[in-house]
Amino acid sequence: MSESIHTVTHAIIMAAGTGTRLQPVTLSTPKPLVKVNGNRMIETIIQGLRLHGITTIYVVVGYLKEQFGFLEKNYPGLSLIENPYYDRCNNISSLFVAREHIGGSIILDGDQIIQNSNALEPRFIRSGYNCVWRDEPTDEWVLEVTDSIVTGCSRVGASGGWQLYSVSRWTKSDGLRLKRHVEIEFIEKKNTTIFWDDIALFRYPDEYRLGIKAMEADDVIEVDTLEELIKLDPSYKG
Secondary structure (H helix, E strand, O other): OOOOEEEEEEEEEEOOOOOOOHHHHHHHOOOHHHOOOEEEEEHHHHHHHHHHHOOOEEEEEEOHHHHHHHHHHHOOEEEEEEEEOOOOOOOHHHHHHHEEEEOOOOEEEEOOOOOOOOHHEEOOOOOOOEEEEEEEEEEEEEEEEEEEEEEEEEEOHHEEEEEEEEEOOOOOHHHHHHHHHHHHHHHOOOOOOOOOOOHHHHHHHOOOOOOEEEOOOOOEEOOOOOHHHHHHHHHHOO
């Protein structure tokens, strides 16, 4: 019996953080608005989403939030959601303020560059993350996958596994489940310093049957440090 195919209806972009590892560039510019070779990182995401007809987009803002206002003017269907906890909580707080929109969404970090819009394909079978197969060692999060189901995750990296990227899709039913778990962790347990990804991968793994969306290594570029930014755009050197 074939499994149902789901389709993303909207997107949530996490853009509230302070981007400390990109200082001094981010002292005056939020990391998602940093230009790499002339293009703002977050706009490569928005434009990639729109190519797939995803125009309902929620951008969660916090640090230097006033600088994001132009996005609402330039991209019809895009709305800003303020995260008032951004400076004292981890990114679980960003998903908490956007929790009503999780079901049917694609969730992305705003500080990455979309080089191939196919990475944002809206059709999917299981909730889960975009991944790249790595034979070589990596210190990024790596998923174990058995029979197309995620069976484990290493925070400290591995070799011969699926490296997780900050692009994930959620069915309506898993979205409701994730919403409830976010509320439990953030409100009841006051676990405000965890990553929101911890919820399905570490806190409640038995309540999800996640899959992966395979992509190529250059489809999405994550920019974590100033050194990585300079390598991509030498104009930031010095």
